[in-house]
Structures are given as structure tokens and as C-alpha cells.
Amino acid sequence: MAASATRLLANAESVVHGKRDEIKLVLGALLCGGHVLLEDVPGTAKTILARALAGSIDGAGFARIQCTPDLQPSDVTGLSVFNQKTRDFEFRPGPVFANIVLVDEVNRAMPKTQSSLLEAMAERQITVGTETRLLPEPFLVLATENPIEHEGTFPLPEAQLDRFFVRTALGYPGADNELRIVREQRRGHPIARLEPAVSLTEVRELQAAVQEVYVDELIERWIVHLVGATRDDEQVAVGASVRGTLALDRIARAWALLDGRSFVRPDDVELLFLPTVGHRIVFRPGFLAEARRTGRQEALERFRKRSLEAAPAPELRDDDRAAAANAR
Template sequence: MRVAGRIRDSIEKVIEGKTDVVDSTLTVLLAEGHLLIEDVPGVGKTQLAKALARSIDCSVRRIQFTPDLLPSDVTGVSIFNQNTREFEFRPGGIFANIVVGDEINRASPKTQSALLECMEEHQVTVDNVTYQLESPFMVIATQNPIEMEGTYALPEAQRDRFMARVSVGYPPVGSEIAMLASHSAANPLDDLDPVTDAAEIRKLVGVVNQVYVADAVRRYTVALTAATRTNNELALGASPRASLHLLRAAKAHAALHGREFVLPDDVRRLTGPVLAHRLLPSASAAMHGRSVTDILETVVSAVAVPQG
């Protein structure tokens, strides 16, 4: 996974002191998932997405989600050509290998839902015609916390299509001081050159798909997601899609750490990023100040880890 190491080093030229966040981003990329980056403004959400995009020599598009953005701006639209007397399809912003959806929760739920088919089936249907999206295909969306002004909560179906959610968080003091020195004169994104291309990413995805998963690890994965569905503190548990995403992410995590097999620890470590954003606390749990993260930790700790 030397290529993954080069991508990591490239991103860390822009996002300093956030190795765990960068590793989660690479995990989602190699697991063929989509990433939701949630945090307060100004901590580098968009910089992280752009740094990954510029580190790979492939097609990249950025969509700025605003209240007046239309679904056709995302998927594309058929326009009548006066010369040929026929309708022509004009692709929208989703037609790229890496799509950066900036502040996704500032658009209306109707526009957000334009991503559903794209993210799940890697295709777009407009006027009963289906267009395939090229591989690799990854949506990296940023969003502000729902308490911020002018935001719309992502529908449950939309959140469930994101493999993982990460928070960048504030940088360590030393990294922030270094940022003042390196970022004040020029934007470090301008100096980033691609360290790999789409073809190489497809090869790495193939390597991840070959990572071995024992039956005990599969049962452990399902036991974790099933436990969220029966917990009294959760009104909405993890879906079967969440089980699939959790295992695929665990395979990518194992490959990034040089292993050809998945350990239960790979699955357990990823429960937070992969499951937390899909869960809804019950009214009683919310009244008692129990966060989804706290509830999930309780659920995970109660599930026995397979031995041997």
C-alpha cells in the first residue's frame, strides 16, 4: 500500500496533525464508499476534500450546495438543440470520479435526494435514460452542524448512503502555529501534484476486495449492527447496508495496515465513523442527555469479541 502512503503524505501537507481523519478518508476511498465530513466552519473540511481530490489524477468536480440549487444542477438536464432538433443531455456536477459536495445540508432535501441513486448505484437516470458513472466514484460531502443557521437535516436515507462520518476538529496548538507559517503566504493546495491516478486506485480497490474475512468476523459485524436495532435507547438502529459498509471499511483498514485478513479489532475500531451517523436516539435517551456516541459505546462494549 505504498500508493496509499503517498496519498496520505500529500493530504497531510494541507491537513496537519489529523492522521486519524486522513486514514479514515483513505479507508472510505479504498472501500468504494462515500464520506461525510461534519464540523464547525473553518476547521478544514473543504481543504481535506480538495486535498484528496488533487492527490489523485482523475476527474474532480465541486458542487456548492445552496438553498437555490436544483436537482438538475447535480444530475444534469436534457436541453433541446435547435440545430439538430433533438434533446441533448448536459451532465451535472455529479459526473466525476471525485465529487466534492460543499455544505451539503444548506440545500433543500429535494436537492439532497438527487444524490441517492448516484451514491448507491453509481448511475444517473434523467428522462428515463440511465447514464453510468465512471469508477472510482466517491462523494466527499461537508456539512455544518445542524444547529447552524440555514441548514437542513440530511434525510435518514441520505445519511445511510455515506459509509462514514468524520469530524476534523480543531488542530493541535503546534500544528496550528505551523499552519500560520505555511498557509499565510500561499495556499498549500496550489502546490499539490497528483501522486497516483484513477487506474491505480481501481487496482487498490481490487486488492481490498481480496482481503480475507473469517466467518466469526462476519458474525461479529452483524452482531454489532443487530444490537443497535434492539437497544431501548435508540429509535433507529443500523441498517443491513451499515453492516455491509462496516465490513468493507474493515477490509480496507486491514489492507492499509498491510494485512490480508480482517481482525475483529478492525471492525470494532470503525463502529464510530461507520455507524454513529445512522442512529437516532430515543426521546427518553435524548431527554437524559445521552448522545448517540455514548449509546453506541455501550452497545459495542456489550457485544462479545470473537477469540482466536
């Protein structure tokens, strides 16, 4: 399993340079059956990452939904059309019936269209008329948002934000990686030369392998207390739900697997806390004022530190470390 995970990660990195942790987050969501919200400015390889991920999986279908205010739910899910030859209705599937679905600028779609994604993301199925259809497996929604432009947008409601497994941003590449990108694309984009690294079957096996990653009981209890600490923070109106606890446990397992380990370490949880839990929090005006003054990322980092102070990481005993070692 480790070899498959390494090949998949390396293949995506061959196209999106210098963003190993962000790619691991997206792959972790895929292996956990979750979905990703990429909140970033244009031109930071969000689309390329989605295409690279689909291109790295042999047989995976890729679809892109460009969100605009006039996008209808049927444009996403598909619709039944009357066939005059057969004198019957036939279903024409929408772009959501792909393994990897890129939803560009999801906050530009009307709320009713945004909500059409909810059933697909949560239940891995869609209902058109009276008939319910299952979506392919694996299934990953990569939705993007532009954090700068707000005119003509419809902010995602908390219920839909909570459906996203992780939220992250790719950001601009470093100078060396940007120079590498310039040189590579003089004779075409490397995405055109990308070859599959794993099969759909191997991805499903990796998803099953995530469940076998060892998590010490002390770390399990700590994850519960850490997420619970978000509900008691003075700057929080509504803390993370149980869905956040489940997501943090699962993404930590997937992260360990992608890192070549069969056990979770406390620093995995600390690193993944904000990408997994941060978007599930409803903050009070005091936090929002601090975010405007210092920047949202710095305000979130202070929130993370407060949560870790309220629920400190456990000190693993020697026998706990031995159990983790035996899980390798």
C-alpha cells in the first residue's frame, strides 16, 4: 500500500511543484472519502492539481463545473430527457458523475445550485425526480473559492462548509519552483505528458488501508478533547461538530499512510487541526476584528494555539510507543 501511495503522491508532485503538504491533504481527503475546499487566488494551480489527480488514476473520470449565477441544479446532476425514438424518458448524467469533480468558484452559484451538491457530497448519490442514482467510487469534489472577490457571490452556508473534509490553499510557489514552472512550460504543459500511476482498484485498496492505521487510545481521546476545546473558546460562537472529530481522526490516519507510516503521531494531529476543523467554526465578532487587524491566518494560528493549550498533546508512554512500533 505504501508503494501505491508514494507513486500517487509523486505523480501529482511532478506537475504541481513545491506543494507537497497541500497535495497530501487533497490525497488524504480522497482516501478518506471526503471533499476539499480550495480557497485561493486565481493562477495557483488549483485546476492543474485536480487534473493531475485525475490523470494519475487510471480510469478515473474528470469533470469541471464552472459556477455562474445562472447555473441550474440540473446542470450539475443531470436530467431526464424524452427520447422520441423510444417514446420514453432517458437520464443524461451531469458532470457530478465523475470520480474527480472540480467545482470552480462554487460561491458564484446560486444557493439552490450549491445545495444540489450537498446530497452528492454527503450521500454519494443524487436524486432526479423519483429515482436515486449512485455516484462512482472513488468520488472527490474539489471546490474552489476566490477569497478576494466577493461581488456577485453567495457565501457557502455553515451546513455546506461542514461537508468539506478539509479546507486549504495552494498559494504562490517559491522562486525556484516558479522558475522551474517557466522552464517546463516552454514546450507545453507537463499535464499533457502525465501518465497514470495507480488504478481505481489501488485507490480503493488505499482507502481500506487507511482504516488499518494504528491510533493510540491516548491520541484518540486527545482528538475528542481537542475538538471539544473549540466549543469552549471565548471567541467561538459555535464550535466544531462531531463530524469535525471524525474528520480529524481519519485525515490523521491517511496522512500517516501517505507518510509511509502505519501509526499516527501527535504532531500529525497538530498539523492537520486547522485544515480539518478551522472552516467548521463559527467565530464571534471579536475574532473577526482580530482577523481584520492581523490577518485571518494569524488569527487562526492563535486560535489553534489556544485550543492546544486547552487540550495539550498526550505524552506517550514507552509501551504506547512499542505498540505503535509493532503496528508498522
